[in-house]
Amino acid sequence: MTTSDEPELAQETAELVRPYVITNGRDLLDDSDFSLITLVTMHREPPRTKPLDPEKLRLLELCAGGFLSVAEIAGHMQLPVGVVKILVSDLTAEGHLSTRAPIPSAQLVDRQILEEVLNGLQARFG
Secondary structure, X not given: OOOOOHHHHHHXXXXXXXXXXXXXXXXXXXXXXXXXXXXXXEOOOOOOOOOOOHHHHHXXXXXXXXXXXXXXXXXXXXXXXXXXXXXXXXXHHOOOEEEEOOOOOOOOOOHHHHHHHHHHHHXXXX
């Protein structure tokens, strides 16, 4: 085998790892804990614990730069969302990650109030 075949072989073997191996055989969690838009980031001072699995280390590297959603993490890691939820749950419980709900979208403002503000500004400043 030549060295040019090694990257192709590495990619093929990486795809052979089944999700239940990554999650140690655990099933999906209660969906109320994490949604697709739950934001995840790494703690500034993560605890020193036992060595982490490669997938968990990669997830921590992704989240070190700031907040990412669960869906974004799954896309970057090319893993099913359910697997990412389990990994995020483990790392959150161990103190490596913190999560929060996304910032809620702004509520619609009454159009009449906006028109009154606009009219007042135009009357004042012409």
